[in-house]
Amino acid sequence: MPSPTRRIVLKAGAAAITAPWIVRDALATSGELNFMGWSGFDLKQVFINFTAKTGIKMNFAAAPDNNTIFAQAKLAAQMGGIDCLEPSLDVLPAYLAADVVQAWDNAKIGLENFEPALVTGDIGKRSLANGRRWFPSVWTAETLVFDTAQNPQTYGTASLADLFDPKNEGKVTVRPHSALAALGRVLDAQGKLPMPFLDGYKNDENAQKIWDVILAEAINAKKNFAQFWSLEPEAEAAFSGGGCTLGLCWQQTGLNLEANGSPVAAIVPKEGASAGAQGFVLMKNAKNPDQAHAWVKYIASPEGGAAYAKAFAANPAAKGAVEKSAPAFASFFKAAYPDDALTKLWWWPPQSGSFLKLRSDYAAKLVAAWKEKS
Secondary structure, three states, rough: HHHHHHHHHHOOOOOOOOEEEOOOOOOOOOOOOEEEOOOOOHHHHHHHHHHHHHOOEEEEEEEHHHHHHHHHHHHHHHHOOOOOOOOOHHHHHHHHHOOOOOOOOHHHHHHHHEEEEHOOOOHHHHOOOOOOOOOEEEEEEEEEEOOOOOOOOOOOOOOOHHHHHHOOOOEEOOOOHHHHHHHHHHHOOOOOOOHHHHHHHHHHHHHHHHHHHHHHHHHOOHEEEEOOOHHHHHHHHHHHHOOEEEEEEEHHHHHHHHHHHEEHHHHHHHOEEEEEEEEEEOOOOOOOHHHHHHHHHHHHHHOOOOOHHHOOOEEEEEEEEHHHHHHHHHHHHHHHHHOOOOOOOOEEOOOOOOHHHHHHHHHHHHHHHHHOOO
C-alpha cells in the first residue's frame, strides 16, 4: 500500500521472509492453511484463537513489504506452498496482471460480514475485478488531528483546506508528500488544476503538470507549517511540545495523545480521510482453499476482526468489530468517523515506482522552500 498502509510497515523490522511457525493444537483436525502476511506484528494469539475455533493449523510466513509478498506469490504460483496472502490494496492490479490469484467464493465468506462502506464505493470497485474479489482485513487513514481547546474542528465543516489557511500560520504539522496530495484534492475541487487530480497517477507527464501547481500553492502557505513529521512519534511531539494545534496525521496520533490526557482528537475532513487497506487474496493454485475461506470468514467476524485490528493498531474491516474492541478505541473511532464518514474515505490510488520518486522530489522541494522561512 502506498503511504497509508506503510504506516503499518513502519513497525516491520524483518528484512526477509521469516521461518514459518505452526500453531499446534489437539483440535487441529480440519487441515491447515499456508498464509503469508506482514512481519513485525504479534499475531500469535489471533492464530491460536482461529485454530481453537476451527481446528485448522496455521502455517505463517512473514514478509516485510509488498515487493517481497508479490515476489513470493509469483514463486508460489510455480512451486506451491502458499494458499493465501495479505498484500495492500494498491498493488492488487499486479496480482491480476500476473494471473496468480483466483476468485473467492462469496457464499463461504459473506459480504454481509464486512463493514458496508468497505464493500461498496471506491474501495469496493477496486477490490472486484474479473470475478476476483479482495477482502479487506484492516485499514487506516490520515485525518485531521486537532487541539480541542485551541483549534476545535467539527465534522462537516473541518476541511483539508484549513491546513493551508493563513489563520493557522505556525500551527500545522504535516507529512510533506501527504500535505501536497491533500492540497491537490482541495485545488481539484476548486477547479484550479490543469486536469483532475487523479489523472496525475496515470503517467508522470500528467503528474508533473499537476504537482507543479500544487507545489507553488503549498510554498505560498509554507508559514503554516510549524514542523514536518515522518514517524508517528514526531507527529505526537508536534502537538505535545511543538506548538501545533492542527495536523494531517495518522488517526493513531490522536488516539495516543488522547490516551495520554492531551486535549487532542481526530476528525475526518469533509473531503474524506486519506485511507489505505490491506486484504486477502487466494492463490490460484491454493491446496487449502476451504481453510483459506474459513480464515477470511473468521477475520470478518466481530471477535476475529477486533483482535486482528488490535494487533496491527489499525481499524477492523469486520462489521461489529469496533464494538468488540477496547472501550477507549471504540469511543475514539466513533468520534473520529461519525455519521457517514466511512462512506467518504478517499482511498490512495495505485502508484508506480516512477511516480513515487517524482512525489518524493516534490516533497523535498517543499521542505527546502520551508527551511528558507522567507
